[in-house]
Amino acid sequence: MPPRSDRTALRERYDRRQAQVVLDAARVFAQRGYDQTSVPELAEALGIASGGLYHYFAGKEQLLIAICDQLMEPLLAAAEQLLAEDDPPREQLDALVRMWVTHVVTHRDHMLVFEQQRPAIEHGEQWRQVRESRKRFERLVVGVLTRVHESGGARLADPRLSLSALLGMVNYTAQWYRPRGRLSADEIADGYLDLITR
Amino acid sequence: MPPRSDRTALRERYDRRQAQVVLDAARVFAQRGYDQTSVPELAEALGIASGGLYHYFAGKEQLLIAICDQLMEPLLAAAEQLLAEDDPPREQLDALVRMWVTHVVTHRDHMLVFEQQRPAIEHGEQWRQVRESRKRFERLVVGVLTRVHESGGARLADPRLSLSALLGMVNYTAQWYRPRGRLSADEIADGYLDLITR
DNA sequence: GATCATACCGAACGACCGTTCAAAGTTTGA
DNA sequence: TCAAACTTTGAACGGTCGTTCGGTATGATC
Numbered sequence: 001m002p003p004r005s006d007r008t009a010l011r012e013r014y015d016r017r018q019a020q021v022v023l024d025a026a027r028v029f030a031q032r033g034y035d036q037t038s039v040p041e042l043a044e045a046l047g048i049a050s051g052g053l054y055h056y057f058a059g060k061e062q063l064l065i066a067i068c069d070q071l072m073e074p075l076l077a078a079a080e081q082l083l084a085e086d087d088p089p090r091e092q093l094d095a096l097v098r099m100w101v102t103h104v105v106t107h108r109d110h111m112l113v114f115e116q117q118r119p120a121i122e123h124g125e126q127w128r129q130v131r132e133s134r135k136r137f138e139r140l141v142v143g144v145l146t147r148v149h150e151s152g153g154a155r156l157a158d159p160r161l162s163l164s165a166l167l168g169m170v171n172y173t174a175q176w177y178r179p180r181g182r183l184s185a186d187e188i189a190d191g192y193l194d195l196i197t198r
Numbered sequence: 199m200p201p202r203s204d205r206t207a208l209r210e211r212y213d214r215r216q217a218q219v220v221l222d223a224a225r226v227f228a229q230r231g232y233d234q235t236s237v238p239e240l241a242e243a244l245g246i247a248s249g250g251l252y253h254y255f256a257g258k259e260q261l262l263i264a265i266c267d268q269l270m271e272p273l274l275a276a277a278e279q280l281l282a283e284d285d286p287p288r289e290q291l292d293a294l295v296r297m298w299v300t301h302v303v304t305h306r307d308h309m310l311v312f313e314q315q316r317p318a319i320e321h322g323e324q325w326r327q328v329r330e331s332r333k334r335f336e337r338l339v340v341g342v343l344t345r346v347h348e349s350g351g352a353r354l355a356d357p358r359l360s361l362s363a364l365l366g367m368v369n370y371t372a373q374w375y376r377p378r379g380r381l382s383a384d385e386i387a388d389g390y391l392d393l394i395t396r
Numbered sequence: 397g398a399t400c401a402t403a404c405c406g407a408a409c410g411a412c413c414g415t416t417c418a419a420a421g422t423t424t425g426a
Numbered sequence: 427t428c429a430a431a432c433t434t435t436g437a438a439c440g441g442t443c444g445t446t447c448g449g450t451a452t453g454a455t456c
Contacts, residue, residue, distance in 0.1 A: 036317075055402090055404065058387065059445075110316065118314070119230065120234055156392060158381075165390065172370065180357075191363070195353060195393045195394060247436055248414090248436075249415080249435060253434070257415075401455100402428105403451080403455080412443080413440105414442100415441105416437105418436105418437100421432105421433080423431085423433085
């Protein structure tokens with residue numbers, strides 16, 4: 001049996017490869033569609049054999065779950081860290097929206113796959129954790145948005161309509177943003193903030 | 199051979215039934231997902247045999263195209279009629295957004311199916327007309343939005359960011375709107391207009 | 397260099413998909 | 427009431443899908 005340290009190194013190599021496969025798969029699924037891409041097609045695009053995928057994932061659906069996790073986990077972590085600070089609501093909202101838009105445009109592929117599979121994700125036990133993550137994030141946004149509303153910093157009377165508008169704008173960004181486009185993530189975020197705040 | 203009038207009546211009945219099938223199919227696909235719903239499943243949900251669908255549609259994909267047409271055609275027609283009037287830009291935008299949001303919430307199922315299948319629709323010859331319709335509508339929105347910007351009625355400096363924000367907000371409405379909710383379509387539209395205009 | 401766990405291959409399999417079609421049922425017009 | 431046309435049925439078919447698994451290649455350990 002190899003020493004403990006080597007097992008760890010091995011495990012890390014496995015995890016890195018797995019994460020890379022998730023990343024590449026997100027790109028392929030975003031371009032061709034999750035359901036429209038067969039496992040052999042995906043494997044070919046990734047440069048491996050179809051059976052090889054099953055060394056890292058129990059099935060196609062597990063791979064999709066991994067894509068969603070890779071999208072949601074860092075977003076949630078960053079949001080919770082930002083909101084843990086004791087800043088004024090308006091500053092928190094600014095920082096949150098900037099981070100959020102940046103996350104969306106750096107995870108465009110994940111976002112497109114996620115939104116495309118939303119009807120499937122909204123039902124079924126295997127998606128519970130993904131759903132929970134989405135809800136937790138939305139609750140965080142609702143919280144800071146409500147505080148901005150209470151401090152009179154919002155344009156709309158209804159914080160829930162503000163939330164829907166913001167979710168719509170930010171999530172849709174994944175569908176039109178181009179890395180070499182005119183607007184940076186921060187410029188886009190500032191535009192959105194201009195719209196919903198005074 | 200039956201007289202001409204009866205042929206017409208028959209044709210109308212056929213068309214009505216077909217339109218009803220499209221309507222029902224949109225609802226089923228919106229709930230369960232287009233790819234996740236097999237033709238036998240869909241047929242059972244519609245109360246007909248699986249083969250019966252092929253009396254009205256050449257295949258599952260034609261049915262999806264029909265759903266998109268049922269969504270886009272009346273929207274385009276209404277938009278073109280509104281913008282044919284010679285009203286001030288701001289009034290045109292108001293009327294357009296109100297009509298648009300109303301259309302989205304009365305065609306929620308179609309919207310959800312359309313957005314879910316967008317990656318597939320963006321490629322492939324059979325989707326050309328659907329793509330053209332979407333582009334034509336967006337051009338109409340761009341036009342009136344640009345005129346509002348030129349007349350100084352917009353909040354953002356960039357009309358293209360206004361467009362993306364508006365598209366995001368309005369299209370996302372299909373995902374959260376509930377008919378018995380607090381907000382009417384007009385109230386939602388007014389909220390969106392408050393955000394993007396001065 | 398022998399041994400062994402890990403990483404990957406790719407042909408083969410069962411399941412289910414969209415679609416077909418001969419037959420049956422229903423409606424229409426005379 | 428009869429025949430023709432329209433509508434619907436549902437078993438059957440070929441094809442593709444996701445997945446399996448016995449085998450091979452790779453590379454680390456002693």
